[in-house]
Amino acid sequence: MLTLTKKQIGNWVLLDYLAQRQQFQDKINFLEKKYNADLQAFETKLETATSEDFQAWDDLIEWKAYTQFLSEIDSKIADIRNGDFQMAG
Numbered sequence: 001m002l003t004l005t006k007k008q009i010g011n012w013v014l015l016d017y018l019a020q021r022q023q024f025q026d027k028i029n030f031l032e033k034k035y036n037a038d039l040q041a042f043e044t045k046l047e048t049a050t051s052e053d054f055q056a057w058d059d060l061i062e063w064k065a066y067t068q069f070l071s072e073i074d075s076k077i078a079d080i081r082n083g084d085f086q087m088a089g
Contacts, residue, residue, distance in 0.1 A: 009087060014080045017073055024070040031063045039063055 028039075035042045035056075042063070046056055079085055 006087060010080050010085065014077065017077050017080065021070065021073045021077065024066045024073065027066045028063065031059055039067060
Protein backbone atom coordinates (compact mmCIF):
# COMPACT_ATOMS: atom_id res chain seq x y z
CA MET A 1 0.00 0.00 0.00
CA LEU A 2 1.23 3.45 -0.91
CA THR A 3 0.93 6.17 1.71
CA LEU A 4 0.87 9.79 0.57
CA THR A 5 1.01 12.91 2.67
CA LYS A 6 -1.25 15.90 2.25
CA LYS A 7 1.82 17.87 1.16
CA GLN A 8 2.65 15.36 -1.60
CA ILE A 9 -0.90 15.45 -2.91
CA GLY A 10 -0.87 19.24 -2.74
CA ASN A 11 2.37 19.39 -4.73
CA TRP A 12 0.94 17.18 -7.49
CA VAL A 13 -2.23 19.22 -7.69
CA LEU A 14 -0.17 22.41 -7.66
CA LEU A 15 1.87 21.20 -10.65
CA ASP A 16 -1.35 20.51 -12.57
CA TYR A 17 -2.74 23.96 -11.74
CA LEU A 18 0.52 25.63 -12.73
CA ALA A 19 0.42 23.85 -16.11
CA GLN A 20 -3.19 24.98 -16.63
CA ARG A 21 -2.24 28.52 -15.62
CA GLN A 22 0.54 28.56 -18.21
CA GLN A 23 -1.87 27.43 -20.93
CA PHE A 24 -4.31 30.24 -20.09
CA GLN A 25 -1.51 32.80 -19.92
CA ASP A 26 -0.13 31.63 -23.28
CA LYS A 27 -3.55 32.08 -24.90
CA ILE A 28 -3.89 35.57 -23.41
CA ASN A 29 -0.37 36.49 -24.57
CA PHE A 30 -1.23 35.25 -28.09
CA LEU A 31 -4.32 37.48 -28.23
CA GLU A 32 -2.42 40.47 -26.85
CA LYS A 33 0.17 40.06 -29.60
CA LYS A 34 -2.43 39.36 -32.29
CA TYR A 35 -4.30 42.58 -31.55
CA ASN A 36 -1.38 44.56 -30.09
CA ALA A 37 -3.54 45.53 -27.13
CA ASP A 38 -4.60 44.41 -23.68
CA LEU A 39 -8.12 43.15 -23.04
CA GLN A 40 -9.60 46.51 -22.01
CA ALA A 41 -8.15 48.39 -24.97
CA PHE A 42 -9.27 45.70 -27.38
CA GLU A 43 -12.79 45.65 -25.98
CA THR A 44 -13.05 49.42 -26.23
CA LYS A 45 -11.79 49.30 -29.81
CA LEU A 46 -14.42 46.71 -30.76
CA GLU A 47 -17.24 48.58 -29.06
CA THR A 48 -16.42 51.79 -30.92
CA ALA A 49 -15.66 50.22 -34.32
CA THR A 50 -17.79 51.32 -37.24
CA SER A 51 -17.90 47.87 -38.83
CA GLU A 52 -18.47 44.40 -37.37
CA ASP A 53 -15.60 41.94 -37.15
CA PHE A 54 -17.15 38.68 -36.03
CA GLN A 55 -13.80 36.92 -35.60
CA ALA A 56 -12.63 39.72 -33.33
CA TRP A 57 -15.83 39.43 -31.26
CA ASP A 58 -15.27 35.67 -30.96
CA ASP A 59 -11.71 36.35 -29.83
CA LEU A 60 -13.01 38.83 -27.26
CA ILE A 61 -15.32 36.21 -25.78
CA GLU A 62 -12.46 33.71 -25.57
CA TRP A 63 -10.10 36.33 -24.15
CA LYS A 64 -12.55 37.19 -21.39
CA ALA A 65 -13.00 33.49 -20.60
CA TYR A 66 -9.24 32.89 -20.44
CA THR A 67 -8.88 35.89 -18.14
CA GLN A 68 -11.60 34.52 -15.85
CA PHE A 69 -10.05 31.04 -15.89
CA LEU A 70 -6.66 32.56 -15.04
CA SER A 71 -8.15 34.39 -12.07
CA GLU A 72 -9.84 31.21 -10.82
CA ILE A 73 -6.71 29.09 -11.19
CA ASP A 74 -4.63 31.76 -9.41
CA SER A 75 -7.02 31.49 -6.48
CA LYS A 76 -6.70 27.70 -6.43
CA ILE A 77 -2.91 27.94 -6.61
CA ALA A 78 -2.90 30.31 -3.64
CA ASP A 79 -5.10 27.90 -1.67
CA ILE A 80 -2.80 24.96 -2.40
CA ARG A 81 0.32 26.95 -1.51
CA ASN A 82 -1.29 28.00 1.77
CA GLY A 83 -2.34 24.43 2.55
CA ASP A 84 -5.95 25.53 2.44
CA PHE A 85 -7.47 22.35 1.00
CA GLN A 86 -8.99 19.09 2.21
CA MET A 87 -8.65 15.61 0.82
CA ALA A 88 -11.80 13.58 0.29
CA GLY A 89 -11.84 10.10 1.75
